[in-house]
Amino acid sequence: MAQNVYDNPDFFSGYSKLPRQVLGLDGAPEWPAIEAMLPGLVGKDVADLGCGFGWASRWLREHGAASVVGYDLSENMIARAKADTAGTGIEYHLADLDVLELPEARFDLVYSALTFHYVEDFDRLARTIHRGLRHDGDLVFTIEHPIFMAARHPHWISDEDGRKTWPVNGYSIEGERRTDWFTKGVVKYHRTLATTLNSLIQVGFTLSEIKEFAPSQDQIVALPDLAEELERPMMLLLSFHKAS
Incomplete structure (x- = not known):
């Protein structure tokens, strides 16, 4: 079972104060780039893996999705998502992505934001997603950049020269990484860019688009702290297609 730090009270308290959790998608500077990668949503059935507070699930439904099913490991996340969601067409389920099995050919789009780097067996998840998508379905997701x-x-x-520099070491040594973020020992799984791409290609996906997120000058003017994101990519944005 995956580590569930999001139900740790100290972690959840700190995490809930992040701008992207207070402001939703408006607090996520990468969202415009993600939105541009999404396929048409009208009438589509969507799975949101690692749905968190449900910000994306609600946006997808509001922009034409026929149904959205959000999955998350955290009881805190699911409870908050349900509390903040009104209307029909969205449901939320507790689920561990390390063991999740999606119904076969159930979805037209699988979406996920900053979640897959918590999954130990990405090859298994890739197979699960491919099986759960209908023909001509799409996978759009973001992860922390390798x-x-x-x-x-x-x-x-x-x-x-006193310039901010991000260390890159052990890049080809894949596997567990532990970092301190709101609490000690948060477990993530590092994979090279090639491993991530090949895991999806080998199960039958075709790469549609890849972006290494960097803020625009307008975003930096609005939020000067974003300038440091030009020094190294923090997020990788990927779109894949399941051909008919």
Whole structure:
């Protein structure tokens, strides 16, 4: 079973104060880039893996999805998502993505934001997603960029000129990484970019688009702290297609 830090009271309290949790998609600077990668939603059945508070699930439904099923490991997340969701067409389920089995050919789109790097067996999940999608279905997801999460001690350091530098070491050594984020020992799983792409290609997906998120100048003007994101990619955005 995957580690469930989101039901740790200290972690959940800190996490809930993040701008992207207070402001929703408006607090996620990468959202415009993700939105541009999404296929048409009208009449589509969508799975949201690692749905969190349900921000994306609600947006997908509001923008034409016929139904959205959100899955998350955290009872806190699911409770909050249900409390914040009104109307019909969205349901939420407790689920561990390390063992989740989606119904065969149930969805037209599988979406996930910053969740798959918590999954130990990504090959198994790739097969599950491919099986759960209908023909001509799409997978759109974001993860922490492998460059961002490769180091054993990921944090900014200063180079000889005093410039912020992100350490990249152990990149080709895949597997567990432990970081301190709101609580100690948060478990993630580092995979190279090639491993992530090949895991999906080998089960039958075709790569549609890849983006290494960097903020725009307008975003930096609005939020100057985003300028440091130009020094290294923090997020990887990927779109795959299941051909008919």
